[in-house]
Amino acid sequence: MKIWLDGGLQDIESARVSVLDHGLTVGDGIFETVKAVDGRPFALTRHLDRLTRSARGLGLPDPDLDEVRRACAAVLDANPMPLGRLRITCTGGHGPLGSDRGEHGTTLVVALGETARRPDTTAAVTVPWTRNERGVLTGLKTTSYAENVVALARARERGATEALFANTAGQLCEGTGSNVFVVLDGELHTPPVASGCLAGITRALAVEWTGARETDLPFDVLERAEEIFLTSTLRDVQAVHRVDDRELPGAPGPVTAKAMRIFDEHAAADLDP
Numbered sequence: 001m002k003i004w005l006d007g008g009l010q011d012i013e014s015a016r017v018s019v020l021d022h023g024l025t026v027g028d029g030i031f032e033t034v035k036a037v038d039g040r041p042f043a044l045t046r047h048l049d050r051l052t053r054s055a056r057g058l059g060l061p062d063p064d065l066d067e068v069r070r071a072c073a074a075v076l077d078a079n080p081m082p083l084g085r086l087r088i089t090c091t092g093g094h095g096p097l098g099s100d101r102g103e104h105g106t107t108l109v110v111a112l113g114e115t116a117r118r119p120d121t122t123a124a125v126t127v128p129w130t131r132n133e134r135g136v137l138t139g140l141k142t143t144s145y146a147e148n149v150v151a152l153a154r155a156r157e158r159g160a161t162e163a164l165f166a167n168t169a170g171q172l173c174e175g176t177g178s179n180v181f182v183v184l185d186g187e188l189h190t191p192p193v194a195s196g197c198l199a200g201i202t203r204a205l206a207v208e209w210t211g212a213r214e215t216d217l218p219f220d221v222l223e224r225a226e227e228i229f230l231t232s233t234l235r236d237v238q239a240v241h242r243v244d245d246r247e248l249p250g251a252p253g254p255v256t257a258k259a260m261r262i263f264d265e266h267a268a269a270d271l272d273p
Contacts, residue, residue, distance in 0.1 A: 002078035004071035004110035009078055012111070021107055023091025026099055029107075029143035030054040030091075033233050036084040036112065037271075039076045042233075044069070045272050046201045050141060051088060057140040061106060063090050071110040081114045085234060089143065118235050120260070121251045123160040123242040124175065126222065127151045131165045131173040133196030141198060148176035162230060164243070166219035167196045178232040179203035181212060182225035183255045188212040202231040202263075205273060209266050210259045222246075227253035229260075237263045 001012040023029035032047040041047075048065050055062055068088060076086065089109045095102030129151060137144060151163035155176075162175040174180060174197035181190045190207065192214040193199050206212060222228065228240040228248060237260045239252030252260060266273065 001112075002075060003112070004075050004108070006107075007067075009074055017091075017107060017109070018094045020094050020097070020102075021091055022093060022095040022101060023089070023107065023143055025095070025097060026092075027142065027144035027146075028058070028060075028092035028095070028099075028101070029089060030058060030060065030141055031087060031089040031143055032141060034072070034086040034088065035233050036076055036081075036086045038082055039080055039084075040271055041072055041076065041086055042267065042271055043201050043205070043273060044072065046204070047088070050199065050201065051090070054140045054142065055090065057137075058142060060090065060092060063106075063108070067108065068110070071108065075110050075112050079112045081112070083115055083117065085113045085115045087111050087113070091143065115234060118238055121239040121241040122162065122230070122235075123158075124162040124164050124228075124230070124240050125155045125158045125160045125244055126219070127154055127163045127165060129165065131167045131196040133167040133169065133173070133194065135196070138196050139193065139199060152176045158244075160242070164222065170219055171195050172217040172219050172221055173197050174200075175230060175232075178230040178235060181206065181229050181231065181259070182217065182221055183227035183253065184221070184225060186226070186255065188255055188259065189215040189217060191215070191217055200231060200233075202233055202236060205266070206231050206237060206259060206263060209262050212259075227251065227256045229256045236260070236267070 002009045035042040091107045093106045094104040155163040165173045167173040179200040239256045241251035
């Protein structure tokens with residue numbers, strides 16, 4: 001397996017990042033996960049736009065997107081696989097053992113892992129912790145992911161693949177690595193970005209392609225929604241058949257099934273929408 005580090009391809013077994021890298025010591029970094037189908041990345045331009053937004057929000061230099069594109073192409077060429085998770089990570093680089101940044105420049109890593117198509121349906125759980133819709137990291141895709149690790153572990157313990165958060169106002173927000181959509185009276189809704197959720201790439205495409213409405217939703221909407229589905233880079237559109245102890249029989253329901261079909265058709269027609 002080859003990865004991109006320090007300006008070129010390296011063997012994954014011998015590639016090394018400093019133990020003083022700010023991404024390791026204080027979680028000072030940003031990342032993107034890109035779906036790659038037969039060596040071709042999906043929606044890469046949108047992902048790189050968000051990478052730049054995250055860098056600016058964190059106060060990091062703008063990534064060199066030409067280099068990032070070269071790195072992605074080199075890693076994909078070096079590691080052929082039918083379906084891959086392409087991970088782009090940019091950190092604050094070598095720095096001191098505190099929150100202050102060093103002056104050594106950023107670290108760029110691009111790696112690829114093989115994955116499989118997700119099942120059409122999954123289970124989710126709600127968790128008691130909240131997203132802070134007014135936090136300094138809100139809306140940024142950073143490597144500070146520890147609360148997601150804890151919440152996802154809770155989900156796994158309960159036989160689910162995702163944990164769903166409310167925000168501090170008690171509104172439905174997002175999952176650990178996904179956005180959530182609900183069907184109410186036959187209409188499709190998803191929380192607005194102002195709720196504190198990440199502006200997901202797949203979320204944005206699903207909204208554009210299905211006409212879903214961005215709506216402030218109470219967290220207990222999960223107890224009465226007719227259908228629920230998740231969106232993310234590797235899930236695409238995935239129906240939810242259970243939330244906590246509530247079963248949603250027949251998932252994917254008709255609205256979700258239509259959204260799945262629309263997404264698959266549009267994605268197949270344009271790899272960089």
